Amino acid sequence: MILIRFSSILLGLLLLIPAPSAIAGESYSVIRNDYHRLTKSLQLQRQRSNWEQLLKRFDRFVKENPKHPDAEKALYLQARTWDGLSRASGNEEDYREAISHYLEMADRYPESYLADDALFYAGQIAETQLHDLPVAARYYQWLVEQLPNGDMATEARKRLADLPPVTEPANSTGHVEQREGSLASSPRLEKIRYWSGPEYTRVVLDLTAPVAANPHLLKGDRPRLYFDLLYTDLSPELQTDIPILNGLVQRVRASRFDEQRTRVVIDFYTQSDYKMVTLEDPFRIVVDVQGAPSRPAEAERRAEIRALPEVQADDSIANILTKVPTKQAVLHVPQQSKQTGIRLIVVDAGHGGKDPGAIGPNNVQEKTVTLQMAKRLAAKLRSELGVKVLMTRTDDRYLELHDRTAYANRVGADLFISLHANASPSGRAYGLETYFLNLSKNNQAAEVAARENGTSLQDVTNLEAILFDLMANAKINESSRLAAELQQAMVAGLRPHYSRIKDLGVRQGPFHVLLGATMPSVLVETAFISNSREEHRLSNRKYQERVAEAIVKGVKNFAATVDQVARR
Numbered sequence: 001m002i003l004i005r006f007s008s009i010l011l012g013l014l015l016l017i018p019a020p021s022a023i024a025g026e027s028y029s030v031i032r033n034d035y036h037r038l039t040k041s042l043q044l045q046r047q048r049s050n051w052e053q054l055l056k057r058f059d060r061f062v063k064e065n066p067k068h069p070d071a072e073k074a075l076y077l078q079a080r081t082w083d084g085l086s087r088a089s090g091n092e093e094d095y096r097e098a099i100s101h102y103l104e105m106a107d108r109y110p111e112s113y114l115a116d117d118a119l120f121y122a123g124q125i126a127e128t129q130l131h132d133l134p135v136a137a138r139y140y141q142w143l144v145e146q147l148p149n150g151d152m153a154t155e156a157r158k159r160l161a162d163l164p165p166v167t168e169p170a171n172s173t174g175h176v177e178q179r180e181g182s183l184a185s186s187p188r189l190e191k192i193r194y195w196s197g198p199e200y201t202r203v204v205l206d207l208t209a210p211v212a213a214n215p216h217l218l219k220g221d222r223p224r225l226y227f228d229l230l231y232t233d234l235s236p237e238l239q240t241d242i243p244i245l246n247g248l249v250q251r252v253r254a255s256r257f258d259e260q261r262t263r264v265v266i267d268f269y270t271q272s273d274y275k276m277v278t279l280e281d282p283f284r285i286v287v288d289v290q291g292a293p294s295r296p297a298e299a300e301r302r303a304e305i306r307a308l309p310e311v312q313a314d315d316s317i318a319n320i321l322t323k324v325p326t327k328q329a330v331l332h333v334p335q336q337s338k339q340t341g342i343r344l345i346v347v348d349a350g351h352g353g354k355d356p357g358a359i360g361p362n363n364v365q366e367k368t369v370t371l372q373m374a375k376r377l378a379a380k381l382r383s384e385l386g387v388k389v390l391m392t393r394t395d396d397r398y399l400e401l402h403d404r405t406a407y408a409n410r411v412g413a414d415l416f417i418s419l420h421a422n423a424s425p426s427g428r429a430y431g432l433e434t435y436f437l438n439l440s441k442n443n444q445a446a447e448v449a450a451r452e453n454g455t456s457l458q459d460v461t462n463l464e465a466i467l468f469d470l471m472a473n474a475k476i477n478e479s480s481r482l483a484a485e486l487q488q489a490m491v492a493g494l495r496p497h498y499s500r501i502k503d504l505g506v507r508q509g510p511f512h513v514l515l516g517a518t519m520p521s522v523l524v525e526t527a528f529i530s531n532s533r534e535e536h537r538l539s540n541r542k543y544q545e546r547v548a549e550a551i552v553k554g555v556k557n558f559a560a561t562v563d564q565v566a567r568r
Helices: 002-015 028-039 048-064 073-090 090-109 115-127 131-144 154-161 366-385 401-409 443-453 456-471 476-494 534-541 541-562
Strands: 186-196 200-207 216-218 224-228 240-244 249-256 261-268 273-279 283-289 301-307 327-331 344-351 386-392 415-422 434-438 501-511 521-528
Touching: 028 073, 048 073, 073 090, 073 273, 090 224, 115 131, 115 154, 131 154, 154 386, 186 249, 186 261, 186 401, 200 249, 200 401, 261 283, 273 386, 344 366, 344 401, 366 386, 366 415, 366 534, 366 541, 386 401, 401 415, 415 434, 434 476, 476 501, 476 541, 521 534, 521 541, 534 541
Parallel strands: 344 386, 344 415, 415 521, 434 501
Antiparallel strands: 186 200, 200 283, 216 224, 224 261, 240 249, 249 261, 273 283, 301 327, 434 521
């Protein structure tokens, strides 16, 4: 009986994975049948991958058959799939994705008999799952006003009667204009920033509220990536046309597409690979574009770090991420993309500014000791390896986690080393450990990632969903080898001088500061600042120097294993 039951479950799981011949050009009815099979099986619903596989199939069908009679039904069932996934996961971002897809369906097919259902379910999620009553009322009222004869209109009127009234009438598109600061006020696109380097460009959209974005890649003579932000306003101060002109990305444009949508377009020189991720606190949409510059003239140029004029002595990331000016000064960094060898290392001092990191029992702050150690490490790497070393920060200032690897990517770094001090609720915990980016394999790694990311354990779990896509660009194997060399060198270098040096080993974790790195990258926990003995060591100049010396030796050993040291 157990074997039969297991076989039936396995068969059900296999049924949700289309055969290779069905991946391209499969019919709507086949995908719909698998949707119903998923919604009827609690066992299948427990696996997020089953939901995601179905979402990709609906998305492929809609893109390949935009004028097909079943396209509107496929788009609706795609929204229903997001709805089901969100209820299974309890993830707020999944709820918002479901709302976005419902609204997209109603927007693209306003005459469809399913449009009122889509609007009603969008309102239902906002009301019962996100507890945003003004937004729920807006969707219900839009349904009642625009689709009064729909079969869900009566139910929408009942829901409106139980909700606070929408204080201002919806316009012809259902978009309710709210006063500044209202719970139902529209999200606003505040700023577009970018970082450009050899074979890499990152574009960041700063928003006042979360907005789901569904990207569309257009091929042909004018390749471009575009995505629509529903009910999103443009800030009056926003620079809406930003030239990049680096041979990879031509420009970024933002404009009001219609009364419901703001459209963002990224124009490419040639078709390029991209990754997109949505981040919170603050709300941002991050797009990473990768590829080779298309024109010889562009490929031969040195990498450009576009920045405001700043003090020449400080080329840390903090001085080049403030804003995108109309006329930008250019700081040139020699490009070595076609040569082998470790020529440029970025050293990252964890935390900083308003983020003190962990604080020890004697009030020593993590941000202080990591900066001191980072400066010592940078100096020793320069003197002993003869390589160029840049630091993400050279003083006490706050930096976004994702900006740190973006900086390393842009300047073409060969290694990225982020220094931290560990912490534990137990003051007895002590030791050294080194992390590289990967899915969290145990609760302890997840707890460390949550602390370093400044998020919750639930957020770490949610992060794993995007790692499947982002990890393809991370040099996982090289990072694991670098982590092993650094860990071994630190333990061997410190034990002759200090008692109770515990080797906690090399671990894997979903750290924001390592996401998106295109070079071997590691996060080093140099000691437990929550342990009074190790807090004292972290504050000691000699300990900091010995940690730096050990890391330099680890980098030498790593370089020797791949035979790629190149002296200046």
